[in-house]
Amino acid sequence: QVQLAESGxxxxxxxxxxxxSCTASGSPGSIGVMGWYRRASGKQRExxxxxxxxxxxxFADSVKGRFTIDRDAAKNTVLLRMTTLKPDDTxxxxxxxxxxxxxYWGQGTQVTVxx
Numbered sequence: 001q002v003q004l005a006e007s008g009x010x011x012x013x014x015x016x017x018x019x020x021s022c023t024a025s026g027s028p029g030s031i032g033v034m035g036w037y038r039r040a041s042g043k044q045r046e047x048x049x050x051x052x053x054x055x056x057x058x059f060a061d062s063v064k065g066r067f068t069i070d071r072d073a074a075k076n077t078v079l080l081r082m083t084t085l086k087p088d089d090t091x092x093x094x095x096x097x098x099x100x101x102x103x104y105w106g107q108g109t110q111v112t113v114x115x
Contacts, residue, residue, distance in 0.1 A: 002026045002104040004095045009109030012085055016113075020080040022095030022106055028076035030099040036069065036080045038091035038111075048093065049080060062088070085113045 008020040024031055035050030035058075049059045049069040057069055068081045082089065090113050095106035 002028060002031060002097050002099055002102075004097055004104055004106035006093070006095045006106040006109045009093060009111045011112045011114060014086060014113055014115045016085055017081070017083040018085060018111060019082065020093055020095075020109060020111070022078045022080075024076040024078075024097055024104075027099065028097075031076075031097045032100075033098045034071060034078040035096050036078075036093055037096055038089075038093045039108075040088075040091040043091075045094070050096075051078060082111075085111075087113050087115050089113050 002024055003026045004022055004024055006022045012018050033050050033052050036048040037045050038048050039045040047060055048063055049067055051057045051069045051071045066084045070079045092108040092110050094108045097104045
């Protein structure tokens with residue numbers, strides 16, 4: 001089992017930056033890909049960014065060039081650094097970790113970008 005604890009959400013203004021953190025516990029050594037997804041009000045959940053154990057990253061087109069994702073294997077932590085935030089980035093952000101065929105989710109953290 002893997003538990004994910006997220007932090008770092010909040011209310012920011014357009015153009016500002018925010019960093020989300022997710023720490024895995026339980027059996028973090030079994031985790032392969034980690035990432036962040038988001039769900040805006042009235043919309044389906046979508047991928048934001050992922051990172052493999054070897055550091056290969058993938059980003060949604062809407063965040064490329066603005067968001068970065070980093071992974072600290074020693075701390076079992078993944079960071080999502082978000083810059084130049086836009087109102088369209090407003091959503092609940094969920095941390096995800098994949099271990100074998102299992103997929104684990106955090107409880108979600110709200111990010112609100114105010115214009």
